[in-house]
Amino acid sequence: MRSVFRSLLTPRWLLLHVLFIAATITTGFLAVWQWDRAHEAGGSFQNLGYALQWPLFGAFTIFLWIRVARMDLSREREEAAPEADASAEQVVEQPEVRRKRPLVPPPAPRVDPDEDPELAEYNRYLAELNDADRRAS
Known part of the structure; x- marks a missing residue:
């Protein structure tokens, strides 16, 4: 104390x-x-x-x-x-901490261009940006 x-x-x-x-x-x-x-x-x-x-x-x-x-x-x-x-000289094992939620959310389901053409175009644009970012790094 x-x-x-x-x-x-x-x-x-x-x-x-x-x-x-x-x-x-x-x-x-x-x-x-x-x-x-x-x-x-x-x-x-x-x-x-x-x-x-x-x-x-x-x-x-x-x-x-x-x-x-x-x-x-x-x-x-x-x-x-x-x-x-x-x-x-004693080793105390700490209990493993498990997360209730994943760190990264699961990917969103694919959008069919027939359902929402604007959203499909936006997703294609994001995919192109992601590919360009991966190539740059």
């Missing part, structure tokens, strides 16, 4: 902490400013909308801060795990 806190106190992370804190405080000030502006004589519903929107930006900043910290910590754990496994 101590390594967790140490990794969040590196110079890089200290700078990120300052940045996230400054961004969160700034969104709070902007929300108050827009709220006051909405209640002035020249204020409008747009200012009121912004006053309600800025706290959401601040909440997103906090969410992003936590998410980035967790991603960084999990990456460090994954990097430390092979070192521990290598010292114990």
Whole structure:
């Protein structure tokens, strides 16, 4: 657990902490400013909308801060795990991840020129471009 806190106190992370804190405080000030502006004589519903929107930006900043910290910590754990496994000389097999969808969709069925002449002409044009691209590479 101590390594967790140490990794969040590196110079890089200290700078990120300052940045996230400054961004969160700034969104709070902007929300108050827009709220006051909405209640002035020249204020409008747009200012009121912004006053309600800025706290959401601040909440997103906090969410992003936590998410980035967790991603960084999990990456460090994954990097430390092979070192521990290598010292114990144990190989742990990872389960194979199967995709539910193929990376490349299947080709579309051929279009008969009698069905749709414009679409058939367009498909011929695309096939010519594909052939020219294959010849060029």
